[in-house]
Amino acid sequence: MNIVTQLDRTVLLCRDYVHDGLSNEAIAASFVSQRVLCVADGRNLSSHSGQTCLSTLVTLLSRMGIRVALAIPETSLLLPQPPFVGGLLRESLLASSNRLVAGAEVEVWDGKAKADLTFILGDSRAVENGNACWRLGGSDWAGVVEQRGMVPRWIGHWPVGAMVSAALAAGEAFKHAIRRLTFRNSEDKVFFESSLRAKWEFASVAPPASTDLGEVDIVSAGAIAQAAMYALLRLPSVRMKGRVFDDDVTGETNLNRNMLSLVRDVGSAKASLVAERCVPNFDLRPMRERFGVGGLVEQLAPCVLVGVDDIPSRWIVQRHTKGAVLVSGTSHFSISSSSHVPGEPCSGCQHPVDEVGGAATIPTVSFVSFWAGLAMAVRLIHRAMGVVYPGNRQHLWMTPLRMDLPGAALWSPVAARMDCPVKCVSSRQAA
Secondary structure: OOHHHHOHHHHHHHOOOEOOOOOHHHHHHHHHOOEEEEEOOOOOOOOHHHHHHHHHHHHHHHOOOOEEEEEOOOOEOOOOOOOOOOOEHHHHHHHOOOOOOOOOOEEEOOOOOOOOEEEEEOOOOOOOOOOEEEEEEEOOOEEEEEOOOOOOOOOOOOOHHHHHHHHHHHHHHHHHHHHOOOEOOHHHHHHHOOOOEEEEEOOOOOOOOOEEEEEEEEEOOOHHHHHHHHHHHOOOOEEEEEEEEOOOEOOHHHOOOOOOOOHHHOOOEHHHHHHHHOOOOEEEEEEOOOEOOOOEOOOOOOEEEEOOOOHHHHHHHHHOOOOEEEEEEEEOOEEEEEEEOOOOOOHHHHOOOOOOOOOOOOOOOHHHHHHHHHHHHHHHHHHHHOOOOOHHHOEEEEOOOOOOOOOOEEEEOOOOOOOOOOOOHHHHHHO
Protein backbone atom coordinates (compact mmCIF):
# COMPACT_ATOMS: atom_id res chain seq x y z
CA MET A 1 0.00 0.00 0.00
CA ASN A 2 1.08 3.56 -0.72
CA ILE A 3 1.17 6.00 2.22
CA VAL A 4 0.49 8.93 -0.11
CA THR A 5 -2.69 7.22 -1.33
CA GLN A 6 -3.82 6.46 2.22
CA LEU A 7 -3.27 10.10 3.23
CA ASP A 8 -4.83 11.40 0.02
CA ARG A 9 -7.66 13.38 1.70
CA THR A 10 -5.26 14.87 4.28
CA VAL A 11 -2.80 15.89 1.57
CA LEU A 12 -5.70 17.47 -0.33
CA LEU A 13 -6.65 19.40 2.81
CA CYS A 14 -3.12 20.73 3.23
CA ARG A 15 -3.17 21.97 -0.37
CA ASP A 16 -5.64 24.65 0.67
CA TYR A 17 -2.67 26.43 2.26
CA VAL A 18 0.72 24.99 1.27
CA HIS A 19 2.80 26.12 -1.71
CA ASP A 20 1.60 24.76 -5.05
CA GLY A 21 5.10 23.57 -5.89
CA LEU A 22 5.10 20.97 -3.13
CA SER A 23 4.52 17.41 -4.28
CA ASN A 24 2.02 15.07 -2.63
CA GLU A 25 4.98 13.00 -1.45
CA ALA A 26 6.58 16.01 0.26
CA ILE A 27 3.34 16.86 2.08
CA ALA A 28 2.83 13.28 3.25
CA ALA A 29 6.47 13.09 4.36
CA SER A 30 5.94 15.96 6.80
CA PHE A 31 3.50 13.72 8.69
CA VAL A 32 5.23 10.37 8.27
CA SER A 33 8.59 11.77 9.44
CA GLN A 34 7.08 13.19 12.64
CA ARG A 35 7.44 11.31 15.94
CA VAL A 36 5.07 12.03 18.83
CA LEU A 37 5.86 10.81 22.34
CA CYS A 38 2.90 9.80 24.54
CA VAL A 39 3.61 9.63 28.27
CA ALA A 40 1.37 8.20 31.00
CA ASP A 41 1.89 6.53 34.35
CA GLY A 42 -0.04 3.66 35.88
CA ARG A 43 -2.27 5.90 37.97
CA ASN A 44 -3.58 7.84 34.96
CA LEU A 45 -4.07 4.59 33.04
CA SER A 46 -5.97 2.93 35.89
CA SER A 47 -9.22 4.58 34.77
CA HIS A 48 -11.34 3.93 31.68
CA SER A 49 -11.14 7.65 30.83
CA GLY A 50 -7.34 7.63 30.88
CA GLN A 51 -7.18 4.50 28.73
CA THR A 52 -9.69 5.95 26.26
CA CYS A 53 -7.77 9.22 26.05
CA LEU A 54 -4.55 7.42 25.14
CA SER A 55 -6.07 4.91 22.70
CA THR A 56 -8.01 7.67 20.91
CA LEU A 57 -4.92 9.87 20.67
CA VAL A 58 -2.85 7.02 19.22
CA THR A 59 -5.63 6.29 16.72
CA LEU A 60 -5.95 9.90 15.54
CA LEU A 61 -2.16 10.34 15.25
CA SER A 62 -1.68 7.05 13.39
CA ARG A 63 -4.39 7.93 10.89
CA MET A 64 -2.32 11.00 9.97
CA GLY A 65 0.66 8.71 9.31
CA ILE A 66 2.48 10.03 12.39
CA ARG A 67 4.90 7.76 14.23
CA VAL A 68 3.96 7.25 17.90
CA ALA A 69 6.35 6.38 20.74
CA LEU A 70 4.84 5.13 24.01
CA ALA A 71 6.33 5.77 27.45
CA ILE A 72 3.71 3.89 29.43
CA PRO A 73 3.54 0.83 31.69
CA GLU A 74 1.59 -2.24 30.71
CA THR A 75 -1.99 -2.07 32.03
CA SER A 76 -5.00 -4.34 31.77
CA LEU A 77 -7.82 -2.90 29.70
CA LEU A 78 -10.88 -2.08 31.78
CA LEU A 79 -13.21 -2.16 28.77
CA PRO A 80 -12.67 -3.10 25.09
CA GLN A 81 -11.17 -0.43 22.80
CA PRO A 82 -12.12 -1.52 19.24
CA PRO A 83 -10.60 -1.77 16.70
CA PHE A 84 -7.70 -2.56 19.06
CA VAL A 85 -7.74 -6.19 20.22
CA GLY A 86 -6.48 -7.97 23.31
CA GLY A 87 -6.72 -7.44 27.04
CA LEU A 88 -3.59 -5.34 27.63
CA LEU A 89 -3.42 -1.65 26.74
CA ARG A 90 0.21 -1.22 25.66
CA GLU A 91 0.28 -4.56 23.87
CA SER A 92 -2.87 -3.71 21.89
CA LEU A 93 -1.53 -0.27 20.92
CA LEU A 94 1.78 -1.74 19.77
CA ALA A 95 -0.09 -4.37 17.77
CA SER A 96 -1.84 -1.57 15.85
CA SER A 97 1.50 -0.46 14.34
CA ASN A 98 1.11 -0.26 10.54
CA ARG A 99 -2.45 -1.61 10.82
CA LEU A 100 -4.43 1.63 11.01
CA VAL A 101 -2.39 3.23 8.24
CA ALA A 102 0.41 1.25 6.61
CA GLY A 103 3.58 3.09 7.60
CA ALA A 104 2.21 4.60 10.82
CA GLU A 105 4.40 2.90 13.42
CA VAL A 106 3.67 2.56 17.14
CA GLU A 107 6.69 1.68 19.27
CA VAL A 108 7.97 1.66 22.83
CA TRP A 109 10.07 4.73 23.59
CA ASP A 110 13.67 3.80 24.34
CA GLY A 111 14.25 6.87 26.51
CA LYS A 112 16.69 8.38 24.02
CA ALA A 113 14.97 8.91 20.66
CA LYS A 114 14.11 12.52 19.89
CA ALA A 115 10.42 13.36 19.55
CA ASP A 116 8.90 16.36 17.79
CA LEU A 117 6.03 16.70 20.29
CA THR A 118 5.15 15.22 23.65
CA PHE A 119 1.70 14.58 25.10
CA ILE A 120 1.42 13.75 28.81
CA LEU A 121 -1.73 12.29 30.33
CA GLY A 122 -2.95 14.04 33.46
CA ASP A 123 -0.40 14.57 36.20
CA SER A 124 2.03 11.90 34.94
CA ARG A 125 5.67 12.79 35.47
CA ALA A 126 7.15 14.72 32.55
CA VAL A 127 10.13 13.49 30.56
CA GLU A 128 12.80 15.80 29.21
CA ASN A 129 12.78 15.68 25.43
CA GLY A 130 13.39 19.30 24.48
CA ASN A 131 10.23 19.77 22.45
CA ALA A 132 6.75 21.28 22.65
CA CYS A 133 4.74 19.51 25.34
CA TRP A 134 1.07 19.44 26.30
CA ARG A 135 -0.74 17.85 29.21
CA LEU A 136 -4.10 16.25 28.50
CA GLY A 137 -6.78 16.52 31.16
CA GLY A 138 -10.52 16.60 31.53
CA SER A 139 -13.68 15.39 33.20
CA ASP A 140 -16.78 13.42 32.19
CA TRP A 141 -17.80 15.79 29.38
CA ALA A 142 -14.88 18.24 29.03
CA GLY A 143 -11.34 17.95 27.70
CA VAL A 144 -8.34 20.29 27.86
CA VAL A 145 -4.79 20.47 26.54
CA GLU A 146 -2.37 22.65 28.50
CA GLN A 147 1.23 23.62 27.70
CA ARG A 148 2.31 25.47 30.82
CA GLY A 149 0.05 24.44 33.67
CA MET A 150 -0.90 21.22 35.40
CA VAL A 151 -4.08 19.22 34.85
CA PRO A 152 -5.72 16.69 37.21
CA ARG A 153 -5.19 12.96 37.07
CA TRP A 154 -7.54 10.89 34.93
CA ILE A 155 -9.88 9.08 37.34
CA GLY A 156 -13.29 8.94 35.65
CA HIS A 157 -15.20 6.13 34.00
CA TRP A 158 -17.28 8.26 31.57
CA PRO A 159 -14.88 9.05 28.68
CA VAL A 160 -16.43 11.80 26.54
CA GLY A 161 -14.03 14.38 27.98
CA ALA A 162 -11.15 11.96 27.38
CA MET A 163 -12.00 11.77 23.67
CA VAL A 164 -12.34 15.57 23.52
CA SER A 165 -8.86 15.92 25.01
CA ALA A 166 -7.39 13.45 22.50
CA ALA A 167 -9.01 15.29 19.58
CA LEU A 168 -7.61 18.62 20.80
CA ALA A 169 -4.13 17.10 21.06
CA ALA A 170 -4.34 15.54 17.59
CA GLY A 171 -5.06 18.98 16.17
CA GLU A 172 -1.83 20.27 17.70
CA ALA A 173 0.14 17.45 16.05
CA PHE A 174 -1.45 18.26 12.69
CA LYS A 175 -0.57 21.94 13.00
CA HIS A 176 3.02 21.08 13.83
CA ALA A 177 3.30 18.92 10.70
CA ILE A 178 1.84 21.54 8.38
CA ARG A 179 3.99 24.33 9.85
CA ARG A 180 7.04 22.44 8.57
CA LEU A 181 5.84 23.00 5.00
CA THR A 182 6.08 26.11 2.82
CA PHE A 183 2.87 28.14 2.81
CA ARG A 184 1.36 29.74 -0.26
CA ASN A 185 0.54 32.86 1.76
CA SER A 186 2.57 33.51 4.90
CA GLU A 187 -0.35 35.28 6.61
CA ASP A 188 -2.24 31.95 6.70
CA LYS A 189 0.20 30.63 9.28
CA VAL A 190 -1.89 32.24 12.03
CA PHE A 191 -4.48 29.48 11.60
CA PHE A 192 -1.86 26.86 12.46
CA GLU A 193 -0.17 28.40 15.49
CA SER A 194 0.09 26.10 18.49
CA SER A 195 -2.36 26.59 21.35
CA LEU A 196 -1.03 27.26 24.84
CA ARG A 197 -4.34 26.05 26.19
CA ALA A 198 -7.48 24.76 24.51
CA LYS A 199 -10.67 23.40 26.04
CA TRP A 200 -14.08 22.18 25.00
CA GLU A 201 -17.04 20.98 27.05
CA PHE A 202 -20.25 19.37 25.94
CA ALA A 203 -23.31 20.03 28.12
CA SER A 204 -22.43 18.54 31.50
CA VAL A 205 -24.91 16.18 33.15
CA ALA A 206 -24.54 13.24 35.51
CA PRO A 207 -23.43 10.20 33.43
CA PRO A 208 -26.07 7.47 33.32
CA ALA A 209 -25.50 4.10 34.96
CA SER A 210 -26.78 2.48 31.77
CA THR A 211 -28.49 3.68 28.62
CA ASP A 212 -30.60 1.87 26.04
CA LEU A 213 -30.61 3.97 22.89
CA GLY A 214 -33.40 1.89 21.41
CA GLU A 215 -33.73 1.45 17.66
CA VAL A 216 -31.36 3.62 15.63
CA ASP A 217 -30.69 3.53 11.89
CA ILE A 218 -27.36 4.73 10.52
CA VAL A 219 -27.20 6.15 7.01
CA SER A 220 -23.61 5.82 5.75
CA ALA A 221 -20.89 3.71 7.34
CA GLY A 222 -18.13 6.15 6.46
CA ALA A 223 -15.87 8.38 8.52
CA ILE A 224 -18.49 10.28 10.55
CA ALA A 225 -20.63 7.25 11.36
CA GLN A 226 -17.54 5.25 12.33
CA ALA A 227 -16.38 8.08 14.60
CA ALA A 228 -19.81 8.16 16.26
CA MET A 229 -19.78 4.38 16.77
CA TYR A 230 -16.19 4.51 18.04
CA ALA A 231 -17.31 7.03 20.68
CA LEU A 232 -20.50 5.17 21.63
CA LEU A 233 -18.64 1.86 21.99
CA ARG A 234 -16.52 3.42 24.73
CA LEU A 235 -19.45 4.62 26.83
CA PRO A 236 -20.09 2.11 29.63
CA SER A 237 -23.34 0.11 29.56
CA VAL A 238 -24.74 1.70 26.38
CA ARG A 239 -26.87 -0.53 24.14
CA MET A 240 -28.65 -0.04 20.82
CA LYS A 241 -30.01 -1.92 17.82
CA GLY A 242 -30.75 -0.91 14.27
CA ARG A 243 -29.46 -0.98 10.72
CA VAL A 244 -26.43 0.40 8.87
CA PHE A 245 -27.02 1.51 5.27
CA ASP A 246 -24.04 1.75 2.90
CA ASP A 247 -23.30 0.21 -0.50
CA ASP A 248 -19.62 1.18 -0.51
CA VAL A 249 -16.47 -0.79 0.28
CA THR A 250 -13.47 0.38 2.29
CA GLY A 251 -10.78 2.00 0.15
CA GLU A 252 -7.19 2.93 0.90
CA THR A 253 -8.15 6.61 1.02
CA ASN A 254 -10.65 5.87 3.83
CA LEU A 255 -7.95 4.75 6.26
CA ASN A 256 -6.91 8.30 7.20
CA ARG A 257 -10.20 8.88 9.06
CA ASN A 258 -12.36 5.73 9.37
CA MET A 259 -11.96 5.04 13.09
CA LEU A 260 -13.05 1.37 13.07
CA SER A 261 -11.22 0.33 9.90
CA LEU A 262 -7.91 -1.51 9.55
CA VAL A 263 -5.53 -1.90 6.62
CA ARG A 264 -6.72 -5.47 6.17
CA ASP A 265 -10.30 -4.19 5.74
CA VAL A 266 -9.58 -2.55 2.38
CA GLY A 267 -12.06 -4.01 -0.09
CA SER A 268 -14.58 -5.09 2.57
CA ALA A 269 -18.15 -3.77 2.76
CA LYS A 270 -18.36 -0.78 5.10
CA ALA A 271 -21.80 -1.68 6.46
CA SER A 272 -20.68 -5.19 7.40
CA LEU A 273 -17.44 -3.88 8.91
CA VAL A 274 -19.24 -1.43 11.22
CA ALA A 275 -21.80 -4.02 12.30
CA GLU A 276 -19.04 -6.52 13.08
CA ARG A 277 -16.89 -4.07 15.07
CA CYS A 278 -19.90 -3.06 17.19
CA VAL A 279 -20.53 -6.61 18.48
CA PRO A 280 -21.50 -7.37 21.24
CA ASN A 281 -22.46 -3.88 22.47
CA PHE A 282 -24.77 -3.05 19.56
CA ASP A 283 -27.02 -5.27 17.48
CA LEU A 284 -26.69 -3.68 14.04
CA ARG A 285 -27.90 -5.27 10.81
CA PRO A 286 -25.75 -4.39 7.78
CA MET A 287 -27.77 -3.15 4.80
CA ARG A 288 -25.36 -3.19 1.87
CA GLU A 289 -27.48 -0.73 -0.08
CA ARG A 290 -27.39 3.02 -0.58
CA PHE A 291 -30.21 4.87 1.14
CA GLY A 292 -31.52 7.91 -0.69
CA VAL A 293 -30.96 9.18 -4.21
CA GLY A 294 -30.27 6.23 -6.50
CA GLY A 295 -30.86 3.67 -3.76
CA LEU A 296 -33.27 2.23 -1.24
CA VAL A 297 -36.04 4.40 0.19
CA GLU A 298 -38.22 3.14 3.05
CA GLN A 299 -39.45 4.08 6.50
CA LEU A 300 -36.60 4.49 8.96
CA ALA A 301 -36.22 3.95 12.72
CA PRO A 302 -37.46 6.49 15.30
CA CYS A 303 -33.93 7.89 15.39
CA VAL A 304 -31.48 8.17 12.49
CA LEU A 305 -27.80 9.12 12.40
CA VAL A 306 -26.82 10.68 9.08
CA GLY A 307 -23.21 10.99 8.00
CA VAL A 308 -23.79 11.02 4.25
CA ASP A 309 -22.38 13.96 2.27
CA ASP A 310 -25.08 13.94 -0.40
CA ILE A 311 -27.57 16.72 0.48
CA PRO A 312 -30.60 15.34 -1.44
CA SER A 313 -30.17 12.01 0.36
CA ARG A 314 -30.41 13.90 3.66
CA TRP A 315 -33.74 15.32 2.51
CA ILE A 316 -35.01 11.83 1.72
CA VAL A 317 -33.93 10.59 5.14
CA GLN A 318 -35.81 13.46 6.78
CA ARG A 319 -38.98 12.66 4.81
CA HIS A 320 -38.86 9.00 5.90
CA THR A 321 -38.21 9.49 9.60
CA LYS A 322 -40.99 10.17 12.09
CA GLY A 323 -38.57 10.80 14.94
CA ALA A 324 -35.17 12.44 15.39
CA VAL A 325 -32.64 12.99 12.62
CA LEU A 326 -29.07 13.73 13.75
CA VAL A 327 -26.83 15.02 10.99
CA SER A 328 -23.10 15.69 10.95
CA GLY A 329 -20.82 16.69 8.09
CA THR A 330 -17.41 18.15 7.44
CA SER A 331 -16.03 20.76 5.10
CA HIS A 332 -12.24 21.10 5.05
CA PHE A 333 -11.30 22.11 8.64
CA SER A 334 -14.87 22.63 9.86
CA ILE A 335 -17.70 20.45 11.10
CA SER A 336 -21.45 20.92 11.14
CA SER A 337 -23.65 18.95 13.54
CA SER A 338 -27.39 19.41 14.05
CA SER A 339 -30.46 17.63 15.39
CA HIS A 340 -33.99 17.72 13.99
CA VAL A 341 -37.08 16.39 15.78
CA PRO A 342 -40.71 16.78 14.72
CA GLY A 343 -41.85 20.36 15.17
CA GLU A 344 -38.35 21.80 14.73
CA PRO A 345 -36.85 23.15 11.50
CA CYS A 346 -35.58 20.06 9.66
CA SER A 347 -32.38 19.15 7.84
CA GLY A 348 -33.92 20.59 4.66
CA CYS A 349 -34.16 23.96 6.42
CA GLN A 350 -30.55 23.53 7.54
CA HIS A 351 -29.31 22.59 4.04
CA PRO A 352 -31.93 23.79 1.51
CA VAL A 353 -29.65 23.82 -1.55
CA ASP A 354 -27.66 20.97 -3.06
CA GLU A 355 -23.95 21.33 -3.70
CA VAL A 356 -23.20 22.74 -7.15
CA GLY A 357 -22.30 19.75 -9.29
CA GLY A 358 -23.28 17.36 -6.50
CA ALA A 359 -21.09 16.01 -3.71
CA ALA A 360 -17.37 16.32 -4.44
CA THR A 361 -14.27 14.77 -2.90
CA ILE A 362 -14.01 16.44 0.50
CA PRO A 363 -10.54 17.10 1.92
CA THR A 364 -10.37 16.02 5.55
CA VAL A 365 -8.19 14.67 8.34
CA SER A 366 -8.74 12.22 11.18
CA PHE A 367 -9.48 14.63 14.02
CA VAL A 368 -11.96 16.74 11.99
CA SER A 369 -14.08 13.73 11.04
CA PHE A 370 -13.79 12.50 14.62
CA TRP A 371 -15.17 15.76 16.04
CA ALA A 372 -18.18 15.44 13.70
CA GLY A 373 -18.91 11.89 14.84
CA LEU A 374 -18.31 12.66 18.51
CA ALA A 375 -20.72 15.61 18.43
CA MET A 376 -23.39 13.38 16.87
CA ALA A 377 -22.81 10.63 19.44
CA VAL A 378 -23.16 13.12 22.32
CA ARG A 379 -26.45 14.41 20.88
CA LEU A 380 -27.74 10.84 20.71
CA ILE A 381 -26.75 10.10 24.32
CA HIS A 382 -28.26 13.35 25.59
CA ARG A 383 -31.48 12.59 23.75
CA ALA A 384 -31.69 9.13 25.33
CA MET A 385 -31.07 10.67 28.75
CA GLY A 386 -33.84 13.21 28.20
CA VAL A 387 -31.34 16.09 28.20
CA VAL A 388 -32.21 17.84 24.95
CA TYR A 389 -30.24 20.79 23.64
CA PRO A 390 -32.29 24.03 23.68
CA GLY A 391 -33.41 25.57 20.40
CA ASN A 392 -30.50 28.00 20.34
CA ARG A 393 -28.13 25.00 20.24
CA GLN A 394 -29.83 23.05 17.49
CA HIS A 395 -26.76 23.49 15.28
CA LEU A 396 -23.05 23.41 16.10
CA TRP A 397 -20.45 24.81 13.74
CA MET A 398 -16.87 24.14 14.80
CA THR A 399 -13.42 24.74 13.32
CA PRO A 400 -11.20 22.76 15.72
CA LEU A 401 -7.80 24.10 14.62
CA ARG A 402 -7.70 26.96 17.11
CA MET A 403 -9.96 25.95 19.97
CA ASP A 404 -8.04 28.43 22.10
CA LEU A 405 -9.74 31.32 20.28
CA PRO A 406 -13.29 32.65 20.73
CA GLY A 407 -15.54 31.82 17.81
CA ALA A 408 -13.88 28.46 17.09
CA ALA A 409 -17.21 26.83 17.95
CA LEU A 410 -20.60 28.45 17.50
CA TRP A 411 -24.01 27.20 18.62
CA SER A 412 -27.07 28.51 16.77
CA PRO A 413 -30.74 27.81 16.09
CA VAL A 414 -31.91 26.50 12.72
CA ALA A 415 -34.26 28.85 10.93
CA ALA A 416 -37.45 27.53 9.36
CA ARG A 417 -37.31 28.24 5.63
CA MET A 418 -40.23 28.71 3.30
CA ASP A 419 -38.15 27.13 0.51
CA CYS A 420 -37.41 23.98 2.56
CA PRO A 421 -37.15 21.09 0.05
CA VAL A 422 -38.57 18.65 2.63
CA LYS A 423 -41.60 20.91 3.26
CA CYS A 424 -41.51 20.15 6.99
CA VAL A 425 -44.13 21.44 9.43
CA SER A 426 -41.92 24.35 10.52
CA SER A 427 -41.38 25.47 6.92
CA ARG A 428 -45.11 25.32 6.18
CA GLN A 429 -45.83 27.39 9.26
CA ALA A 430 -43.23 29.92 8.15
CA ALA A 431 -44.89 30.10 4.76
